[in-house]
Amino acid sequence: MRYHFILPLSLTLLVANSATFADIPSWRTNQNGVYATDVSPVNWREKLLFEIPLETKSNATPILVDDKLIFTAEPAWLICADSKTGKVIWKRSNDLMELNNISDSKRQALEAHKARIETVEQEIRRLRNDVRRLERALENDKENEKVKASLNQKYEESSALNKESEALQRDPEFSNFVTPPAHNTNGYSSYTPYFDGQKIYAVFGLGVVVAYDLDGNRLWSRFVEHPDHRWGGATMPQIVDGKLIVRFDDYAALNPENGETIWTTPSEVVFGTPAPFEVEGQSFLFTPRGEVIRVSDGKVIQEGLVFLHATRDWSIFNTPTVVGDMIYTVSGVEKANGDAYAYRIPKSVKALEKSGLKRIWHTEVEKDRYYSSILVHEGILYIVTRDNLITALDDANGEVIYTHQIKGAKGTAYPSMVLAGGKIYLGIDDGHLVIIKPGREFTELARHEVGPYRSTPIFTDSTAFLRTYESLQAVSSL
Numbered sequence: 103m104r105y106h107f108i109l110p111l112s113l114t115l116l117v118a119n120s121a122t123f124a125d126i127p128s129w130r131t132n133q134n135g136v137y138a139t140d141v142s143p144v145n146w147r148e149k150l151l152f153e154i155p156l157e158t159k160s161n162a163t164p165i166l167v168d169d170k171l172i173f174t175a176e177p178a179w180l181i182c183a184d185s186k187t188g189k190v191i192w193k194r195s196n197d198l199m200e201l202n203n204i205s206d207s208k209r210q211a212l213e214a215h216k217a218r219i220e221t222v223e224q225e226i227r228r229l230r231n232d233v234r235r236l237e238r239a240l241e242n243d244k245e246n247e248k249v250k251a252s253l254n255q256k257y258e259e260s261s262a263l264n265k266e267s268e269a270l271q272r273d274p275e276f277s278n279f280v281t282p283p284a285h286n287t288n289g290y291s292s293y294t295p296y297f298d299g300q301k302i303y304a305v306f307g308l309g310v311v312v313a314y315d316l317d318g319n320r321l322w323s324r325f326v327e328h329p330d331h332r333w334g335g336a337t338m339p340q341i342v343d344g345k346l347i348v349r350f351d352d353y354a355a356l357n358p359e360n361g362e363t364i365w366t367t368p369s370e371v372v373f374g375t376p377a378p379f380e381v382e383g384q385s386f387l388f389t390p391r392g393e394v395i396r397v398s399d400g401k402v403i404q405e406g407l408v409f410l411h412a413t414r415d416w417s418i419f420n421t422p423t424v425v426g427d428m429i430y431t432v433s434g435v436e437k438a439n440g441d442a443y444a445y446r447i448p449k450s451v452k453a454l455e456k457s458g459l460k461r462i463w464h465t466e467v468e469k470d471r472y473y474s475s476i477l478v479h480e481g482i483l484y485i486v487t488r489d490n491l492i493t494a495l496d497d498a499n500g501e502v503i504y505t506h507q508i509k510g511a512k513g514t515a516y517p518s519m520v521l522a523g524g525k526i527y528l529g530i531d532d533g534h535l536v537i538i539k540p541g542r543e544f545t546e547l548a549r550h551e552v553g554p555y556r557s558t559p560i561f562t563d564s565t566a567f568l569r570t571y572e573s574l575q576a577v578s579s580l
Contacts, residue, residue: 142523154188159571174291192318284334324361343385365400371416404458463500506544522561
């Protein structure tokens with residue numbers, strides 16, 4: 103890899119003498135997305151410290167530990183870079199064949215098996231496009247019997263091919279090594295890494311969990327299971343109550359020392375990360391699907407707290423937000439529903455297990471998907487649809503304060519909004535970075551083109567970092 107350093111002369115001395123950065127060990131470290139820094143950049147390109155090209159993309163957010171940026175890349179790379187220069191310190195592959203050190207003959211048989219799977223998957227993708235075209239045609243002509251017949255035939259063909267692909271995926275000789283299907287815009291590396299003070303934990307959509315030290319030594323690896331759908335996952339691993347919580351198909355608590363399973367809890371399709379909270383020293387998880395899971399044993403003690411669309415109950419993408427004793431969450435389906443909720447955490451475990459979380463308010467919001475997680479700041483709750491419509495709500499009662507459509511951007515608001523230095527940063531995957539003034543009226547402060555991305559920027563007292571599809575960027579806040 104060739105490194106291209108963009109270091110304006112006026113900033114070179116600043117980089118060389120900058121203070122040690124505070125650690126950012128996980129995505130949304132404070133369960134909200136508010137960074138405790140008084141300054142943050144407005145003029146992104148003018149303040150660029152470095153921009154390092156990257157070989158492959160990823161949607162995951164970097165973490166910052168001991169002046170090292172830890173991030174992932176497709177399909178299963180874990181990379182460590184110097185946060186002062188962007189230079190890669192180490193890079194580790196977590197391919198299943200490499201992790202298991204299989205023989206050459208087994209590798210050849212596996213490659214042939216994977217080729218068969220890819221042939222079937224190519225046909226599935228072709229049929230998926232045909233189905234979408236026919237469904238659109240039927241929407242415009244609901245009584246067209248010819249289109250109905252063609253669509254039903256395509257449904258049957260798709261069902262048969264999906265069964266064939268699943269059978270190939272489950273073949274006991276190869277199941278732990280095959281690459282499961284994933285959406286090309288999500289891939290296998292959308293799970294942000296996690297650092298617990300000693301070890302880095304990384305998860306990849308191949309079904310693998312790994313633990314490393316800061317020097318890049320792999321401490322253990324574990325194949326758990328394949329994701330439960332064809333779009334790839336994004337649930338961040340996290341340590342809660344001394345357990346490593348991960349999710350591919352079901353939620354699982356692993357022993358952080360060796361990866362052994364402590365418990366598993368069945369789960370339907372979900373992309374976001376469950377939000378941990380405590381009651382009387384006991385830990386619980388609030389999942390994006392509106393379940394409460396007790397961390398000690400994985401038991402679901404409450405569910406049904408979020409509306410799930412009858413035919414699109416998989417449309418749950420973001421991570422709930424925890425502020426004090428309140429939990430906020432939002433979800434929706436385009437043209438069908440949009441729902442924001444606020445729940446209060448009770449003061450005792452007895453009350454939680456008897457009556458559950460108490461719903462404080464529920465507000466119907468724009469009927470669309472919500473990839474971005476909720477941001478709460480100074481009594482205002484900010485949400486954004488995938489089509490870049492921002493809504494500000496009163497966090498006490500859920501009343502809408504304003505809505506504003508971000509115009510001029512053609513992409514999707516995948517990154518979660520974050521607040522740093524008194525400014526809100528909204529990411530749009532076509533490359534727009536929109537900087538907003540928080541408050542009861544919408545005010546746009548600046549807008550920049552930073553390159554396509556789905557990651558979320560992170561902020562220290564002096565520097566902001568962003569991983570785009572093509573580069574790793576550092577921007578001065580001073």
